[in-house]
Amino acid sequence: MQYNAVKSTSAHTPPLPGPRVEPAVLDRDTREQLLAAHVNKLFNAVFCMLGNHQDAEDVIQDVYLKAHTGLDEFRGDAALSTWLYTIAMNAARAHLRKKSRGLRVVTGLSEQELELLARADDETGPVERRFEDQELGRALRKALMNLPAEFREVFVLRQFEDKSYRDIARILGISMGTVESRMYRAREKLRKDLWPHMQRSGSDGHE
Structure with missing residues (x-):
């Protein structure tokens, strides 16, 4: 399988079926198509969590097998996308x-991902959007990977996968309040870690 570590968009990936799907009645080919159609979206999230392409490939293969074998037991209590x-x-x-x-x-994120990281908090202004700067780009990647895993997974699902707080709570099995708290703390830590680079970038731009 080929995986592309880029931000997912609904324009490129068909929507996952809702909670009324009954995988038990689907034939093998249909099941494989159902999962394969969305493997890139899952890979994106795993890649951003792990920060390494090969590690993400190994994990997503395991995810694919678990999802394929567990599809019979999917009861539709939540959307299939949430389950995956x-x-x-x-x-x-x-x-x-x-x-x-x-x-x-991670050794390299896409331009779209860097832009999303640079817009971790829209209130911090346009300086954070200067992701073209190579030094700042490295700092952004390092800052993301330095987030505690529980903060990073919330940040990834929200900023990279466009998941709502409600969906994130369901996916991670935590309350919406916890999601909001972790997202806030992730943004604060990113801002703190990146601030010296933002200042340096701003100073360079005025010389």
């Missing part, structure tokens, strides 16, 4: 625990 993202996030968490001492910083 839950599997993906749990797998990413497990992988992070195994590699907690050797987590590698």
Whole structure:
């Protein structure tokens, strides 16, 4: 399978079926098409959590197998997309625990992803949008990977996957209040970590 670490858009990926889907009655080919059609969206989230392309590929293969074998037990209590993202996030968490001492910083994010990171908080102004600066780009990538995993997963689902707070709460099995708190703390930490680079970038622009 080919995976592309870019921001997901509904224009490129067909919508996942809602909670009325009954996978138990689908044939093998239809099941595989259903999952394969959205593997890139799941890969994006896992890649942003792990920060390494090969690690994300390994994890998403495991996610695909778990989803494929578990499809019979999907009861429609939540949207199928929520169920799939839950599997993906749990797998990413497990992988992070195994590699907690050797987590590698991502070597390259797409321009769209850098822009999203630069807009972590719209109230911080246009300076954060200067992601073209290579030094700032490296700082953005490092800052994302330095977020605690529980903050990073919320940030990734919200900023990269456009998930609502309600959906994130369902995917991660936490309350909406916890989602909001973690998102706020993620933004604050990113702003704090990036502020020296923003100041330097701003000063350079006025010389």
